[in-house]
Amino acid sequence: MSSKTVRETSANNSRAWQQLPLQYAGMAIALIVLVTVFSLRSKTFFSAATFTTIANSIPDLTIVAVGMTFVLIVGGIDLSVGSVLALASSIFAILLTDRHWPIWGAGITAVLCAGVCGWINGFVSAQYRIPAFIVTLGMLEIARGGAYLVTNSETKYIGSSIEWATEPIANLAVSPAFLFAVLVVLAGQWMLHRTVLGRMAVAIGTNAETVRMSGIRTLPTLLSIYTLCGALCGIAALIQTSRLSTADPNSGAGLELAAIAACVIGGTSLRGGSGSVINTFFGVLIVSVLQSGLAQMGASDPMKRIVTGLVIIFAVLVDSLRNNQR
Amino acid sequence: MTPTPPLHRKRRLSTMQLPRWATNGAMALSVLLLTIGCDSPSESTKRNAPGTGSASATGPASATGSASATGSASASGEAGAKSSQPATDKPKIALVMKSLANEFFSTMAEGAKKHQSENTAKYELVVNGIKDERDLARQSALVDEMVAAGAKAIVIAPADSKALIPALRRAKKAGVVVVNIDNKLDEDVLKQEKVSIPFVGPNNFTGAKAVGDFLASKLQAGDQVALLEGIRTSFNATQRRLGFEQAMKEAKIEIVDSQSAQWEVNQANTIAASILNEHPNLKAILAANDSMALGAMAAIKAANKTEQVQVVGFDNISAVQQAIREGKILATADQHGDQLAVFGIEVAMQMLQNPNDDVSDRETPVDLITANELAKNP
Structure with a gap:
């Protein structure tokens, strides 16, 4: 054993230790830069009102993006999230208004239905080895049709009976839904790193064949992940319905792309095997701050889309450069 | 024993030397540059007015160095933007649109911008749209953001007649004047939420009825026609459908099919094609907007039935004017899209000046457009 090895090992250790906070630094810096730029460009941007508005408008996207992160980590994809959200939202509204169910009953049923959609996605794609892209594309149409x-x-109007969930808590400025979304993010990060399910998800995403050859069944993990993603869409549906006081069968169109963008900006690999729930949350924040800031500046519509697209590409580009460094 | 480097750590030459801070910095810098540059190219070509107070207008003003009105404006950067903005009492009016990719709404926005550039002393304008007609959640968030951005009035073309009401109620509660244009908010829900928001816009029912009547004059009783509806959740889609239906009913023309094509060309094309297959004797397709009329027109052409099947639309977009001149589309309705937002802004200004005035709904004109009309005003 040469002294060189020892030195290298200790260097690796200290590097790993240093990387812990640095893992989030890139995202945080990007976010701070964005906020700074917008604050300088628009005199009204840097205000409590703006940040409260952003915080209270992102819980649904955040929760969907957490589910999407896990699906991407196992090497899958879920294109049906927007439609499943619309379906859950519609079921919730119908049970509440036409059938006069209590809120909790309607809410649980809606989340269960969304979970079932996710389960079907997982079962068909994992059991029959059909690409998740195709299966969830089918579910996108099925759930949207179901919502109609x-x-x-x-559009089903529900009224203010459900608005409490997304209205800011007095003296706190943020809504219960936002706090819940943050909780989901923390729980997701914990699940990813500290539970068997989370580690298994990473293992399957890294190399599913190896996992199978090691004598471990991948189906239960995949089913859990897809069901979780579906159920999270159901919860997001409740939050969105509360925020709009209405259930709209058209809602959530394009949500899958927003969620995937947030994950990818946060460094989740589309090839599976790596990702971070907290960085996904940063991804959501970056997208939302960008959206809100450009709107406040009154940037023209084509420019908004071009800038958003460029930011997504740059984020992934930088992430890939960083990964090659390691 | 010599340590061998792990196999999976392939390093590319080009990126090997870059330290972490450099890549982070590169990202930060690129975001910064992008954002700073983002509104200048498009805005500066459109607006030559020197430094108005609005955040969007300071970009081109400082970039072209024409902000002489404020004197102290520096030609570079954000410092100039801040110092060149004295506290003005000009109200900021936010125009919240549907999809600006739709020519109808972009025309509306252009009309509003033109009006603002002629009235720079009176108000500031911020225009925002959503990416497609169904993105309600984003439009609702936009309303909140505009309140946060200090808008004194919001003029909105709601993507949904019901879903936007809670956000607008919050805006009103925050003291913001709200005016509804284009798509009328649902009256029952407004009552339930105890808010009153004036509607400034055309009567879609009478407009569609006029188009339907003109079409009926070219058809015979007992002929078969089909409807292409807009998104069924929106009020103007319903009104136009009812207007078409009324006209057809009065002329005793049979509606054999009525489907929603979501206001879109592509969907209208697919649906119209299948309707044409199903009903070989079809004499006309009534589309609730011009985009869908164009889709139907293409389907008719593909089915080689241009002589047999007539098309009417609604909105009078320029592509359809061309088609009307060529005789491929029979008629459309002009609701003076370029003026719609301006009407809304004028009402908002009036409400800002006289907060106690009770402003009721205001109807704006809708005109029937046919080949004759277009020949008169080339």
């Missing part, structure tokens, strides 16, 4: 079916293609 249950609502009869009408």
Whole structure:
């Protein structure tokens, strides 16, 4: 054993230790830069009102993005999140208004239905080895159709009875939904790093064949992850319904791309095997701050989209450069 | 024993030397540059007015160095933007639109911008749209953001007649004047939420009825027609459908099919094609907007039925004007899209000046457009 090895090992150790906070530094810096730029560009941007508004408008996207992170980590993809959200939202509204169910009953049923959609995605893609892209694309249409079916293609107005969840708590400025979303993010990060399910998800995403050859069944993990993603869409649906006081069968169109963008900006690999729930949350924040800031500046519509697209590409580019360094 | 480097750590030459801070910095810098540059190219070509107070207008003003009105404005950067903005009492009016990718709404926005550039002393304007007609959650968030941005009035073309009401109620509660244009908010829900928001816009029912009547004059009783509806959740889609139906009913023309094509060209094209297959004797397709009329027109052409099947639309977009001149589309309705937002802004200004005035709904004109009309005003 040469002294060189010892030195290298200790260097590696200290490096790993240093990387712990640095893991989030890139995202945080990008976020701070964005906020600074917008604050300088628009005199009204840097205000409590702006940040409260952003905080209270992101819980649904955050929760969907957490589910998406896990699906991406196992090497899958879920294109159906927006439609499943619309379906859950529609079911919730119909049970509440037409059937006069209590809120908790309607809410639980909606989340369960969304979970079932996720389970079907997972079962069909994992059991029959069909690409998740195709299966969830099918579910995207099925759930959207279901949403139109249950609502009869009408927007269902519910009223203020459910608004408490997304209204800012007095003296705190943020809504219960935001606090819940933060809780989901923390729980997700914990699950990813500290539970068997989380580690298994990373293992499957890294090399599913190896996991299988090691004599471990991948189906239960995949089913859990897809069901979780579906159920999270259901919860996001409740939050969105509360925020709009309405269930709209058209809602959530394009949500899958927003969620995937947030994950990817946060460094989750589309090839599976790596990702961080907290960085996904940063991804959501970056997208939302960008959206809100450009809107306040009154940037023209084409520019908004071009800038958003460039930020997504740059984020992934930088992340890939960083990964090559390691 | 010599340590061998791990196999999986392939390093690329190009990125090997870059330290972490450099890549982080590169990202930060690129975001910064992008954001700073983002509004200048498009805005500066459109607006030559010197430094108005609005955040969007300071970009081009400082970039072109024409902000002489404020004297102290420096030609570079954000410091100039801040110092060149004295506290003005000009109200900021936020125009919240639907998809600006739709020509109808972009025309509306352009009309509003033109009006603002002629009235720079009176108000500031911030225009925002959503990426497609169904993105309610984003439009609702936009309303909140505009309140946070200090807008004194919000003029909105709601993507949904019901879903936007809670956000607008919050805005009103924060003391912001709200005016509804284009798509009327649902009256029952407004009552339930105990808010009153004036609607400034055309009567879509009478507009669609006029188009339907004109079409009926070219058809015979008992002929078969089909409807392409807009998104069924929106009020103007319903009104236009009812207007078409009324006209057809009065002329005793049979509606054999009525489907929603979500206001979109592509969907209208697919749906119209299948309707044409299903009903070989179809004489006309009534589309609730011009985009769908164009989609139907293409389907008719593909089915080689241009002589047999007529198309009417609604909105009078420029592509359809061309089609009307060529005789491919029979008629459309002009609700003076470029003026709609301006009407809304004028009402908002009036409400800002006289907060106690009770402003009721205001109807704006809708005109029937046919080949004759277009020949008169080339």
